[in-house]
Amino acid sequence: MAGDGVRRRDFINIAAVSFAGVGGLAALYPLISQMAPSADVLAESSTEIDISAIAPGQAIKAVWRKQPVFIRNLTPEEIKSADAVDVASLRDPQTLEQRTTAGKTNWLITMGVCTHLGCVPLGAGEGEVKGEFGGYFCPCHGSVYDTAARIRKGPAPKNLEVPPHEFSSDTVVKIG
Amino acid sequence: MSFPWANEYKPSHPLMQWIDEKLPLPRFVYNAVGAGYPVPRNLNYMWNFGVLAGFALVLQIVTGVVLAMHYAANAGVAFDSVEHIMRDVNWGWMLRYAHANGASMFFIVVYTHIFRGFFYSSYKAPREMIWLLGVVIFLLMMATAFMGYVLPWGQMSFWGAKVITGLFSAIPLVGPPLQEWLLGGFAPDNAALNRFFSLHFLLPFVILGVIILHVWALHIPGSSNPTGVEVKQESDTVPFHPYYTAKDGFGLGIFLMVYCALVFFAPNLLGHPDNYIPANPLSTPAHIVPEWYFWPFYAILRAFTSDFLIIPAKLMGVLAMFSAILVWFFLPWLDTSPVRSGHYRPLFRKFFYALVIDVLVLGYCGGAPAEEPYVMISQIASMYYFLHFLVILPIVSSIETPQPLPFSITEAVLGKDEHATLAPATPPSAPAVA
Structure with missing residues (x-):
């Protein structure tokens, strides 16, 4: 061999151990990936909901990806109170318009999952506490959301998430 | 060995x-x-x-x-x-x-x-x-x-x-x-x-x-x-x-x-x-609420209700909760006193009991609903918890004058007993200290 001290054995050693290392890492991939959501879980990714029976001031809980979705028909007063807020003062600044579909700002569609640690906030069901801002109240750790489901008080960092949705007709909304 | x-x-x-x-x-x-x-x-x-x-x-x-x-x-x-x-x-x-x-x-x-x-x-x-x-x-x-x-x-x-x-x-x-x-x-x-x-x-x-x-x-x-x-x-x-x-x-x-x-x-x-x-x-x-044995840590998690500098309240609560246990890893180096036992450390002993009370208070708040006054009590108790490990313990270790230690375990056990014979290996000194 050449006089630089590198022997054939060294090359074989490094090549063999590197190859085994790459193989070991490659074998890890399926072991980690198997824990991610499986195909059937991902497949349940859209749902259609009839909203014709929801009167202004009412809300329903639907299910999307096995999680609750709040569909709320806002009253004009609720829209007004949401618009009256200085957006810059919010923890997660967003207007009601940005959170709803143009021309259908009365339909507030959000996940019913508190952005703190994932409890279902109260306020969608009949007679439930809506919190001091008239939207939703999470009983777990005391987060309070306003009528645009924006975080106003408590530990949650974000507004209630608006899931991707579109109106198939005036009375049917498709979520996902 | x-x-x-x-x-x-x-x-x-x-x-x-x-x-x-x-x-x-x-x-x-x-x-x-x-x-x-x-x-x-x-x-x-x-x-x-x-x-x-x-x-x-x-x-x-x-x-x-x-x-x-x-x-x-x-x-x-x-x-x-x-x-x-x-x-x-x-x-x-x-x-x-x-x-x-x-x-x-x-x-x-x-x-x-x-x-x-x-x-x-x-x-x-x-x-x-x-x-x-x-x-x-x-x-x-x-x-x-x-x-x-x-x-x-x-x-x-x-x-x-x-x-x-x-x-x-x-x-x-x-x-x-x-x-x-x-x-x-x-x-x-x-x-x-x-x-x-x-x-x-x-x-x-x-x-x-x-x-x-x-x-x-x-x-x-x-x-x-x-x-x-x-x-x-x-x-x-x-x-x-x-x-x-x-x-x-x-x-x-x-x-x-x-x-x-x-x-x-x-x-x-x-x-x-x-x-x-x-x-x-x-x-x-x-x-x-979680099971009772998680309550003290749950109280620390819930104690953070508003953002701290650039860290959101939620992340802060999570970090604090994990830190409450991770701080134990540093304990051998936070407590620098050469004396081990709390029996011979009068000041340390007081703060030890304060920590016990603090953790009990945290536990009580962790099991209570997320409302006042429990939120405020958890905030104070959480602060004290970290203060104990990160500030009080190092300071106490450096300013405290420990009480005299016995020469040996045998002396500690038998030294105060006038009738007891110490083992032959013990040096003859061992005066009976009051």
Whole structure:
């Protein structure tokens, strides 16, 4: 061999151990990936909901990806109170318009999952506490959301998430 | 390692000699928890809790393995299979109550074991590794207990799983995908339940492995003792067997009395009625709390209600909760006093009791609803908790004048007794100090 001290054995050693290392890492991939959501879980990714029976001031809980979705028909007063807020003062600044579909700002569609640690906030069901801002109240750790489901008080960092949705007709909304 | 005067294993029966030559396992046990392990002669009952924790682990493994023979880890039938165990399986009610209350007993003895360590500064050199491994065991225990609580798939199980995996979503950038990966979905469901069951079965054996390392590390310097003075001579020690096997046996009797009282007379005392309602992903129980042994940490999590500088409140709460345990890893280096035992540290002792009260207050607030005045009390108590470890302990260590230590363990035990004869190896000085 050449006089630089590198022997054939060294090359074989490094090549063999590197190859085994790459193989070991490659074998890890399926072991980690198997824990991610499986195909059937991902497949349940859209749902259609009839909203014709929801009167202004009412809300329903639907299910999307096995999680609750709040569909709320806002009253004009609720829209007004949401618009009256200085957006810059919010923890997660967003207007009601940005959170709803143009021309259908009365339909507030959000996940019913508190952005703190994932409890279902109260306020969608009949007679439930809506919190001091008239939207939703999470009983777990005391987060309070306003009528645009924006975080106003408590530990949650974000507004209630608006899931991707579109109106198939005036009375049917498709979520996902 | 052991002290030079440790008894040597000398099997007399030819079969035992034969085994000892091929695989010296009986010798290993003899040296670990038998007559071959010299232990300080002055251990008090606070030294029972290590053995009790080991017993609790065995109890959990035995009851857990048989429960797994009847339980079905499927979101559709898990709740019913637990009811099946309670109603139909022979002795199923007893086994399940034994397992559920066994977890509480395990935490009671482990918390006592940890606070014993705080008071007697058991974490100090040369025993840092024992302490570090102990903290690892505690973290594994918490993970195991949490996943076990999810298995009955009641309301508290489900929402506990959601909230605890939600902690990981607080991590910037990778948080939400990490939570989805942990759950195998967007909310707890069959995938999560199955993997929790698998890990709940695995982790106790991992704990067993770390306990072996914990005891191995313990046997290098040998056990500490209430004076904190190291063993100097043979008269300072007695063999573990029969002296401490007997003492631990007595403690075990008390442990079993408390345990049986819980299992047979108040099996649901420490549980939540909500967990007898099947999991409902659309409705969160009004008052959601973890099991009692997580309350102090849960209170710290909830204490952060507004953003701190650029860190959102949610992330801050999660960081604080994990830090509350991780700070224990630094304890051997935060407490710089050369004196170990709290008996000889008057100032340290006061702050030790303040910490005990602080943790009890945190525990109470963690179990209370998320409203005033509990939120404010948790905030003050959380602050004090970190203040204790990060500020008070280092300061106390540097300004405190400890009380005089006894020359040896033997002197501490016999020195005040005028009629007692000290062992010959003890120097003749040892004046009786008042």
